[in-house]
Each structure stands twice: as structure tokens, then as C-alpha cells.
Amino acid sequence: MKPVREGSPWRGLWVVVAKEMADHLTSVRMGILEVIVLVTAAVTLYMALRNLPSGTSDFLFLRLFTTSQEPLPAFVGFLGVLVPLIAIALGFDSINGEFNRRTLSRVLAQPIYRDALLLGKFLGGLCTLALVLTAIWLMIIGLGIFRLGVPPTGEEVARGLLFLLATIAYGGIWLGLAMVFSVRFRQPATAALAAISVWLFFTVFWGMLVGLIVQAVAQWSGQVQLQVQLELFLARLSPHTLYVESILAILNPEVRALGPLLLVQFLQLEGWGVRSPLPLSQSLMLVWPQLTGLIAGTIVLFAIGYVLFQRQEIRA
Amino acid sequence: MNEIVIETHNLTKRYGDIVAVDNLNLTIRAGEVFGILGPNGSGKTTTILMLLGLTEPTDGWARVLGFDPMRQPLEVKSRVGYLPDQVGFYDELTAWENLAYTAKLNGLARPVAQRRINEALERMGLADVADRRVGTFSRGMRQRLGVAEILLKHPQVIILDEPTLGLDPEAAREFLQIIRTFKEEKITVLLSSHLLHQVQAVCDRVGLFSHGKMVVEGTVMELARQVLGGAYSVHLRAVGPDLTQALQKLPKTISVQRLNSDLYKVEAQEDIRGEVARVAVQVGAHVLSLGLEEPSLDEIYQRYFQGVTAA
Numbered sequence: 001m002k003p004v005r006e007g008s009p010w011r012g013l014w015v016v017v018a019k020e021m022a023d024h025l026t027s028v029r030m031g032i033l034e035v036i037v038l039v040t041a042a043v044t045l046y047m048a049l050r051n052l053p054s055g056t057s058d059f060l061f062l063r064l065f066t067t068s069q070e071p072l073p074a075f076v077g078f079l080g081v082l083v084p085l086i087a088i089a090l091g092f093d094s095i096n097g098e099f100n101r102r103t104l105s106r107v108l109a110q111p112i113y114r115d116a117l118l119l120g121k122f123l124g125g126l127c128t129l130a131l132v133l134t135a136i137w138l139m140i141i142g143l144g145i146f147r148l149g150v151p152p153t154g155e156e157v158a159r160g161l162l163f164l165l166a167t168i169a170y171g172g173i174w175l176g177l178a179m180v181f182s183v184r185f186r187q188p189a190t191a192a193l194a195a196i197s198v199w200l201f202f203t204v205f206w207g208m209l210v211g212l213i214v215q216a217v218a219q220w221s222g223q224v225q226l227q228v229q230l231e232l233f234l235a236r237l238s239p240h241t242l243y244v245e246s247i248l249a250i251l252n253p254e255v256r257a258l259g260p261l262l263l264v265q266f267l268q269l270e271g272w273g274v275r276s277p278l279p280l281s282q283s284l285m286l287v288w289p290q291l292t293g294l295i296a297g298t299i300v301l302f303a304i305g306y307v308l309f310q311r312q313e314i315r316a
Numbered sequence: 317m318n319e320i321v322i323e324t325h326n327l328t329k330r331y332g333d334i335v336a337v338d339n340l341n342l343t344i345r346a347g348e349v350f351g352i353l354g355p356n357g358s359g360k361t362t363t364i365l366m367l368l369g370l371t372e373p374t375d376g377w378a379r380v381l382g383f384d385p386m387r388q389p390l391e392v393k394s395r396v397g398y399l400p401d402q403v404g405f406y407d408e409l410t411a412w413e414n415l416a417y418t419a420k421l422n423g424l425a426r427p428v429a430q431r432r433i434n435e436a437l438e439r440m441g442l443a444d445v446a447d448r449r450v451g452t453f454s455r456g457m458r459q460r461l462g463v464a465e466i467l468l469k470h471p472q473v474i475i476l477d478e479p480t481l482g483l484d485p486e487a488a489r490e491f492l493q494i495i496r497t498f499k500e501e502k503i504t505v506l507l508s509s510h511l512l513h514q515v516q517a518v519c520d521r522v523g524l525f526s527h528g529k530m531v532v533e534g535t536v537m538e539l540a541r542q543v544l545g546g547a548y549s550v551h552l553r554a555v556g557p558d559l560t561q562a563l564q565k566l567p568k569t570i571s572v573q574r575l576n577s578d579l580y581k582v583e584a585q586e587d588i589r590g591e592v593a594r595v596a597v598q599v600g601a602h603v604l605s606l607g608l609e610e611p612s613l614d615e616i617y618q619r620y621f622q623g624v625t626a627a
Contacts, residue, residue, distance in 0.1 A: 007390035015420040023408075102404025106465070108370055110421040111394035314370055315361060 005113070012112035013120050020124025024090060025131075033086050034132060040082065041136050044068070044075040049147050058277065061152040062159055062251045064144045075140070076247050079167055080203075080240065086132070087171040088195045090125035091178030093188035095309065100188070105314050118309050122179060122302055129171045137164050155280050162250045162284070169294040170243040174199060176301030183308045202238040210234040236290075239297055246290040253277030258286060318346040321473055321504045322367060326376035329362050329528075336362040338528035339376065344506060344521075349499050351515035352508040353617065354525030360508040361401065362528075364477055367506075368398055381472060394422060397466030401478040403458060407451035411442055411461055414450055418465050429468075436464035440494075456487035463494060474498055475506045480514055492518050512613035522613065524620060532620065540611030543620045549609040550582040550592055556601030566591050578604070 024030050048067035052060065068074035095118070098104040108114060141160065145151060152160070177198060181191035214231045221227075235241045249255045254277050278286070322344040329337040337359040344350045352360045365371040367380055369389030377384065383391040405414045412433060419429035437443045440460040445453070453461065459479065466474055476495070480488040488511075495518045498505050509515050515522055516536055524532040524539065532542050552559070555578045563572045563582055568591070570583040582592060589606055596603050 004387065006388045011390065011423070012421045015417070019417055023406075101406070102400070102402050103406060105365075105370065105400040106398075106403055106405075106462070107421070109368055109393055109396075109398040109400070110418060111390040111423070112421055113390070315365065 007111075007113070009113045009115035010119075011116060012110070013116040013123075016112075016117055016120025017124045017127065020094075020121050021128050021131075024124065024128040029089055030086075030128070030132075033082075033089060037082055037086070037132065037136055040078045041075060041140060044072065044078060045140055045143060047072055048074065049144075059156060059159075059253060060148055060150070061141060061144050061156040062253075064140055065160075065163065066251050076163075076251065080243060083129075083133075083167055083171045084174040084199045084203075087125070087129060087174035088178045088192065088199065090128060091122075091175045092182055092192040092195055094121045094125070094179055095182045096186050096188050096191060097182070099186065099314075108314060114309060115306070118179075118183075118306055119302075122175065122305075125175045125179075126168070126172055129175065130168050133164060133167055133171070158280055159250050159253070159283070163247055166243065166246045166250065166287075166291060166294065169291065169298060170239060172298035173239045173294060173301060176298050176305065180301055180305040180308065183305050183312065203240045206238045206240070207235065236293070239294060242290045242293045242297075246287040246294070249283050249287045249290075253280075253283055255283070255286070258290075318348075320344070320379075321346050321348075322350075322378075322380050322506065324363075324367075324376065324378040327363070327366060327373050327378055328375035329359075329366060329371065330374045335528050337366070337373075340528075340530055342523065342530065344504060346504055347499070347502045348521060349495065349505040349507065349519045351519035351522040352506065352525055353510065353512065353515055353522055353613070354508075355510060355621070358525040359528035360525055361477055363525075364398070364475055364506070364508060367475065368393060368396065394469070395471060396473045396475060397469050397471035398475045399459075399462045399466055399477065399479055401481055403462040405450040405453075405458060405461060408449060410447050410449055411437065411453070411464075412446045414461065415465055415468060419468055422469055424468075432468040432470070433464075436467040439467060440464040455482050456484070456490075459483060459487070459491065460494075471503065473504045473506070477508050478510070479507065480509065480511060488514065512617050516613045524617070526621070532616075536611065536613060536616075539613070539616050543616045544611060548584050548587050550584060550587075550589055551605075551607045551609060552580045552582065552592055552596065553578055553604040553606075554580070554596050554601040555604065556596075557599055559596055559599055559601055562595045562599050563592065566595065 045064060047069040048064050051067050051069050052063055065076050066074045068077065095104075098107065107117065137160065141152060174195065178191065178195040181194045182188070185191040185194065210231060213234060214227055217230055218227050236245075245258045249258060256278060320343055322342065324340050324342045327337055327340040327342075328335070340359075340363060342363075352363065354360055362371060366373050367378055367385055369385035369392055372386060377386075380392045381395055383395075385392045405411075406417075409417070415433045415436065416429065419433060424432065434443070434446075437446050440463055442457065442460055442464060445457070450458065450461065479495075480491050483491060492514055495505060495507065499518070507515065507519060519536075521533065521535055522539060523530045532539050534542070552563075558574070559580060560572050560574050563569060563580065566582075566584070566588060568584045568586050568588050570585065572583075573581045575581055582588070587608055589608060593603055593606055
């Protein structure tokens, strides 16, 4: 017979969340990252405001996020890099840091379960990330109202919120990964490097690797359809692809399909008139798999960290 | 007899092939100060972690205050104060903030928490440094902060793992004084250590651990009888003729050693100071001093582990 634990596993959860958020928000590490995000937002917003295509009045606010001026990428381009960095910075020393400071056994000797500690740390990190991103988001919208002189439409706000949600979910994946490594590796530096390597691998090398694999398959089989499907499947294993695809469709209502277009589809689109924007519900349908993929990835990574942490001995 | 506070039955913990704790049967009653004594790696900390539900036993069971640490760890942990070896705090927070976090984790309401934190810091002599960051604290202060943290729970049982490790003699002495105050408050204390004289100074009963087993258990006197074979040593300082022969003739004598010209050490089955004095006077020596050497844990420990390694 398996013994059943008594008492709530969530006891003390919000105490841990509050402490983690207080720690993060007052730490030097987060201060530096916040300054970087703020500067990036200010610069890209300035560029976007100067480069907004004149005459078009559709989705001006969404263009604040996506308009770029060479050589600088748009704000969303920077977010793709900064969000994983912040998420990893929030999570890489969460468990091993407690272990090395010898606070872990003392905290676990209080009447809480390990569940509350791990989930509290995860939620604390996620809330911090959400807080920072929401603040930046509000700032951009606010400055946009100020400079453009018009309020955002309901659809713009809804799309903007979806974009925020996707960005937080994308951060959740890297936070989850960083926490898995922080449970697995005793040295915070090792955990940070491991998390950054995985991130680099998926952001920089994965695309190249997919290209090579698809080329190899192309030599072996001549089917174009199969090649395209394979490429799409492999590319979407990377959370980076999922994130880029989802914000592409959310912030550009004109986007009607994701991934490389087949000639047939392209011709069809021509016939329908490509430039007419999709309604929000259709854009949402388009990125639904990507969004759920990001959230599912976050949950899976947290579950792995949870299992590892539950099995861990709290002394060396 | 007082009620049983901590009880284990065939408690066993294996890590792969290594047996950390081997069929441990332990009973500690309310108000006792029990010392777990043993070299590093003898299973002391593992036993403590199992009592707190922080590590799962491979076999056997434990009860703390009537609760099963495996199934009801929250009940156990809200009643038991635990000071781990080398206790750590959040360096960037103040002493007060560190304790406030613990109080919240224990679900104490804010006014109760504030009062108890202030009381605990006051009692540990840390009231003046309550608002200083723990990063600036010395080892001894951290240790006292650890005790303050325990006190704020108002625990029924206190478990201390190597509490005096790394403390200077003065701080260690103060620390033992604190443990004595727990005893006065009728709090049950479980103390693990490898520093024998300290255990001897505060513990009512002692369990000697070796390779995951509790090999001997009892009061210091009982241990002495078991391990040292019931020997009493009487020290006699006397000037005059050689007393070795005469002392050896005493019925209860085991052995006599002449340590120098006027100092003798008599090992006996009983306290034979009276006979020794009588014999010395009869032979015509001047007795300068006579004393009974109390068995020290150091000796028991040494003697026991000599025996084990020899076997």
C-alpha cells in the first residue's frame, strides 16, 4: 500500500511567490535586465514612430511593435532574444542557489511541502516576467496614444493582449528549462550555461540543422510535399519558431498562413486578395496550435523539474 | 514514565548498496535531552531527516508526537524545530526579515508573528542586530538566529544537528547553556554531535551510532558500565612506601598502576575509595588526595571504536 500524504501541497505557496517576487524585483540582476528592456523599447518605439507608413490608419498600434528601421530590428525581434534571457536569469539559480546557501533544508523543515516551494518559485519568476513585460507593453501603448493622438481600437487592444500572453508563455518555457537545470546541476553557473546553450541551439543552430536534414531527405526522396511538411514539423519543435509564428500572425492581421507557402496556396491567396486583414478570431485560429504548444511546453518542463526535485535528496 | 515523543521501529535507509541507517529502534520520552553520538557518516543526519519526513525510509516506521513523518509531515514539521548542521540564511535580508519569512511559512498571523520574532531575537541576544543584513553575521550569530527561528514556532520537540560545529569554545559553551534552558521548559531535545564532552554536559541519555546502527544506549554511567566493563578508576596521591602490592590485594581491585612515585591509579569493580584510604594508612603512607574518576564519554567512545576496528 502506498502511503498517502496528508495536508495541502499548496500550503505556503503564496508566501513563497511573494518572497520570490520581492527578491527578483529588488535584485541587481533584474535591475540590469529591466534597463536593457527599457532602452530597447524606447529606441525601437522611436524608430517605429518615425517610420510608420503615412496614410495607413489600420492597426497603427500593432505597427509600433513590428515596424523596424535598418539596421535595427523591431521591438518584437528584440523580445525574441531578451525574453529568454530574462527568463533564464530568473530561474537558473532558484533551487541550487537555496542548496548552496544551505537554506533549503531549513525552509523545507517548515510545515510546507516541496511542491509549494517549487511551484512558488516558478510562479514568482513568471509573475515577475509578466509584470515587467506588462509594464513595458503599457508604456509603449501609452506613448503611442500620446504621439499618435488616437486611442487604440478594441481589436488592437485584444491583439496586443494576445501578443503579451504569447510572450509570457514563451518566457515560461525558458523559465521552466532554467529551473529544471537548477534542480539538476548543483552549480548555478553550470545551470545558466546549460540553459543558454539550449536557447542558442534552438534560436541559431536549429534552423541550419533543419535545412541540412531536409536537404538530405530531398536527395533520398523527390517528394516536395513531404519535404515541406518535414521542414515545417522540425522547425516547429523549436519554441523560437512557435513564438515567431504566433506573434507574426497576431500582430499582422494580413497574415493568412504560417510556414512556407505552397505555390497552390499562394495562387489561391492571390485570388482572395492578400492584403485584406483577417478578423481576430481567424488569426487566433491560425496561431492556436502555436500558443497551446508554448503553454504545453512550459507545463511539461515544469513537470520534469517537479519530478526531479521530488526525488532529490536534500543533503549531498 | 513520561509519554513517548519520538519512536522508531526497525527504521532503515539504504542508498543503493550502502546502508545509511540500519534497523534503528529508538524511544525518546517527553522532556528528555537525548544525544546521538557517532563519527561522520554513521547515519545521524539521515535519521534526523527521516524523523522530519525530509527523506523517505526504505523500511520500518517512525512516529514523532504520534504523527507519521511520511504521511503527516506538515503536522510533524509545525511542532518540531529543526536546526540543520551549517544553517544558512538569506544573506541579503535582515535577521528580522528572515524570521518573518519563516513565520509566514508557519502560517502565523502577523501580530503573533511580530511578537514572537521580537521575543525570540531578544532571548537569543540578537535584538540589537535585528535590522542588520544576515550577510554581516558571524557563525555564532547565525547559529543563534537559527535557534531564534526554532523558538518562534513554540515547538514541542527541538532537533539540533551538530549545533556546535564550527563555534569557538565560548560560543559553544553559551550554546550548551541555551540547550539547558530548553530542558527547563520541558521541551524534548534531540541533539546529534561528535563532540563528546558537550553531549555529556547536557544530555540525559546518549545513543552511540556506528555504521547506521545504534550500538549502545543509555545514560553516560550505563554506557560506561557496558563499554568499559564496569570499571571505576580511583586516583590516589600518597607519599611513603610503595602501595602497589597492598592495593592489588584488595578484593574488588582489577589492576593497579603506579603513574609516578606518589600517584596510583586503581581500576576496580566498585567505588573502593574507602578501602584504598584504609590500606594506604595501614601501610604507613601519607594520603595527599583521593578521587574517583567519572567515566567520560571520550573514553567510552574511544574504547568502543577501538574495539570495533580491532574486531
